[in-house]
Amino acid sequence: MADPLGIAAQLLSPAFAKVAGAPATDPVVRASDHADAQANGALDVARRLGRNPREVAGEILAATGANPVASLDVAGPGFINVTFRGPFLDEQVTLMSQDSRLGVQLPTTLETVVIDYSAPNVAKEMHVGHLRTTVIGDALARLYGFDGHRVIRENHIGDWGTPFGMLIEHLIDEAGTATVADFAVGDLDAFYKQARLKFDEDQSFKARARERVVKLQGRRDPQTTALWSVLVAESTRHFNELYAKLGILLTDDDLAGESTYQSLMPDVLTRLESAGLLIESDGARVVFVPGFTNREGAPLPLIVQARTGGFNYATSDLACVIDRVERVKATLLLYVIGTEQSQHLQMVWAVAEMAGWLRPPVRPVHVNFGLVLEANRKRLRSRSGDPMKFIELVDEAIQRGRRLVADRSPNLPDDDVGTLGRAIGLGALKYAELSTDRIKDYVFDWDRMLAFDGNTAPYLQYAHARIHSLLNRAGLTPTALHGSVFHISTRHERKLALRLLSYDGAVRDTIERCAPHRLCAYLFDLARDFTAFYENDPVLAAESGIRESRLALAGLTARVLAHGLTHLGIAAPERM
Ligand code: ARG
Numbered sequence: 200m201a202d203p204l205g206i207a208a209q210l211l212s213p214a215f216a217k218v219a220g221a222p223a224t225d226p227v228v229r230a231s232d233h234a235d236a237q238a239n240g241a242l243d244v245a246r247r248l249g250r251n252p253r254e255v256a257g258e259i260l261a262a263t264g265a266n267p268v269a270s271l272d273v274a275g276p277g278f279i280n281v282t283f284r285g286p287f288l289d290e291q292v293t294l295m296s297q298d299s300r301l302g303v304q305l306p307t308t309l310e311t312v313v314i315d316y317s318a319p320n321v322a323k324e325m326h327v328g329h330l331r332t333t334v335i336g337d338a339l340a341r342l343y344g345f346d347g348h349r350v351i352r353e354n355h356i357g358d359w360g361t362p363f364g365m366l367i368e369h370l371i372d373e374a375g376t377a378t379v380a381d382f383a384v385g386d387l388d389a390f391y392k393q394a395r396l397k398f399d400e401d402q403s404f405k406a407r408a409r410e411r412v413v414k415l416q417g418r419r420d421p422q423t424t425a426l427w428s429v430l431v432a433e434s435t436r437h438f439n440e441l442y443a444k445l446g447i448l449l450t451d452d453d454l455a456g457e458s459t460y461q462s463l464m465p466d467v468l469t470r471l472e473s474a475g476l477l478i479e480s481d482g483a484r485v486v487f488v489p490g491f492t493n494r495e496g497a498p499l500p501l502i503v504q505a506r507t508g509g510f511n512y513a514t515s516d517l518a519c520v521i522d523r524v525e526r527v528k529a530t531l532l533l534y535v536i537g538t539e540q541s542q543h544l545q546m547v548w549a550v551a552e553m554a555g556w557l558r559p560p561v562r563p564v565h566v567n568f569g570l571v572l573e574a575n576r577k578r579l580r581s582r583s584g585d586p587m588k589f590i591e592l593v594d595e596a597i598q599r600g601r602r603l604v605a606d607r608s609p610n611l612p613d614d615d616v617g618t619l620g621r622a623i624g625l626g627a628l629k630y631a632e633l634s635t636d637r638i639k640d641y642v643f644d645w646d647r648m649l650a651f652d653g654n655t656a657p658y659l660q661y662a663h664a665r666i667h668s669l670l671n672r673a674g675l676t677p678t679a680l681h682g683s684v685f686h687i688s689t690r691h692e693r694k695l696a697l698r699l700l701s702y703d704g705a706v707r708d709t710i711e712r713c714a715p716h717r718l719c720a721y722l723f724d725l726a727r728d729f730t731a732f733y734e735n736d737p738v739l740a741a742e743s744g745i746r747e748s749r750l751a752l753a754g755l756t757a758r759v760l761a762h763g764l765t766h767l768g769i770a771a772p773e774r775m
Contacts, residue, residue: 202302202704203697204228206291207236207281210269214262218255219244226279234280235269235697241277252277283697285687292685292696296755301762302699303345303706311349313523314340316535317442317449320357321434321456322366324388325441325589327571327579327643328537333589334632334768335568336535337447338715341766346710351527352453355519356438358431359457360511362391364412367426368404369394387433412509416461431456445593445625446768460518464510467517468503474554482506488549491542501546513547520551524561532563533713538638541565566713569640579643592628599649600624603657622770623649623657629769630656634719654723656769659760662726664775666757673739673750677758683751686744691732695752698728702759715767722763729756 211226224244231237241259245252256277263271269283295302316336319325336352344350369390397404414420415427435454442449468484471477476486478500485500493499503514523529534544544565551557571579571587579587601620604611611619631648634655635641651657670676687696698721705721708714738749761771 202701203283204230204236204701204704206268206283207238210266210281211238211240211259211263211271211279214259215240215244217262218258219247228281231280233274234282235693236281237274238279238281241279245277288687288693288696288700289685291700292687292752292755293682295700295702296680296685296751296758297682301755301759302703304703305347306707306710309347309349310530311351311528312343312531312533313351313353313527313529314343314533314535315353315355316340316533317438317447318355318357318536319434319438320362322362322387322391322430323357325438326586327589327592328586330589330592330628331537331568331571331632331637332535333442333445333447333449334629335566335637335715336533337449338629338633338767339533339535339566339710339713340448341768342706342710342715342718345766346706348531351529352449353455353523354438354449354453356435356454356456358434359461359515361408361412361509362394363415363427363430364408364410365394365398365404366391366430367415367423368408368411369397370426370430387430387437409507413507416509418461431458441590441593444597445629446770448768455519457512457515460515460522461510463518463521464514467514467521470521470556471503471550471554476550476553477503486550486553488546488553490549491546499546501550513543516543516547517551517556520547520563521556524556530561532561533566534563535566535568538567538569541567564713566637568637572640572642574642574644576640576642593625595645596624596628597621598624599645600627603649619772619775622772623660623775626656626660626764626769629767630659630719633715633767634723636716637714654719656764659722659726659764660769660771661775662729663757663760663764663771664773666729666753666760667773669733669738669753670750670757675750675754677754677761680751680754683747683754685751686748687752689732689736691728691735692749692752695725695728695732695756698725699752699755699759702763718763718767722760725756725759725763729753 208226208228211228212224215224215226225240226238227240227243228236228238241256242252245255248255253273253276256273256279259279260271260273267284268287269281271282272280274280314336316339317329317333319329340350340352398408411423414423418424435451438449439451441447468477471486477484478487480500483502483506484504485502487498487500491499501513502511503517504510520532523532536544544563548557548563557563573579581587581591597620600623601616603623604616604620608616627648631641631643647653648655649657651661667676670680685696687693701721705718709718732752736749738746738753741749764771
């Protein structure tokens, strides 16, 4: 089953090919206000053949001939209006309701997709930027998984590199005043700042920190490695707590931090060397990447080994490409990382291509995103002036959700307020993130994201719960309605049915473009189409036959809403 635009294209394609005299002629089918769909391709064909477009459109109609799918007519300068026939719509919606994939077709090729997301840094607090990658990456993991691809989630945590020299050295200095095991992550964050300060101000500390990195990277000093593990374990415990609270799929099994690639890093250098790409520059080893220049216009190198001999972020990302392609055998590499790191990624991939590690059909994609801003359009910060902490946002979302539920339903038992409040609060937080085009910066606004009107999670969750309560009154559930018989006839029924049938296209589009906001926009339109239908066409009071069909339409709408929300990582409670 395809979505309505796809069905229209399929219907018209043979006639287009015949009239145009070429097999690959796009009918250019679009949504339309005047009909169920509109094909604009006749204009192109006419231009190419030097003929009158209305005449060409007429010939295409004639070549399509009488058919059970849709009635066709020529409009304006040569558009073809497509209006699906009632029985055809009934049949399509019936098929959709019998399908556990809700009409979403499987993709033509199944891939092994690595999704690199969340990736916080050890001993540092997660900030709002990590909220974005975590929420978007998780939605993509769910959607690609539903689509049948082999999904490998990778949490590329920052657990390696120069900061660990100063962190471990500071830990050793502090020993005696506090045992490492007692540090909580709040402390680790402050701890990081103290270490940083010392590193910037104390030359001998700086020197010790540098030596410590070398010891760490050599992995030959057990004490160093043990202290490092303590820092990593304490941090990942904190990350996991947050993931569980927010309902994120990531677990310890998905950890693939920078240190994971450590043993591969010398190999990266050897391979670059033998490819003739490695160059000495100021004692460091670098690769020059054509097309990349610094502000002065001089060629910009990617540093893969520092003067001290240490490897860096770029080296681990290069090793990571090798690992993903050669060991994991991934064909699609999604990097859910802020736009700020675009140049880093472009350079890493360019080097990997030059070295021959990355080549078609393997494709890397930067699933980039902009900043989260305050109303004054500055970066979102917490009261202390630091970047807003991830955990603060999550806790506040839960609190606000609870308050909202308690205000709306004063008699609800505490437990239910808790569960529902969490579903609404976290749903709102995630949806605000997912419903805006990720490449744009967006303004963070609690009131807007928690509103029951507009393109928000509470609006969709409420629309979903309201259908459950409607069905409830008829003694039904959405699942009880699988395989019902549909009779689509009124204007609002038609509009709703066509929207339901477009779910396939919306999901496909969302996945192919890694653009969750498209699925959000679809769900919002669906909820609105349902409301218009429900306000205009009586359901429970309708005569028998029509009543069943309308209840089934409601049930199918609820299933699609729940399916869409769940695959965005958002709860769809049945009662609100
Ligand atoms: N840890 C990095 C940060 O917090 C993000 C890592 C993203 N993944 C990667 N393969 N570079 O900015």
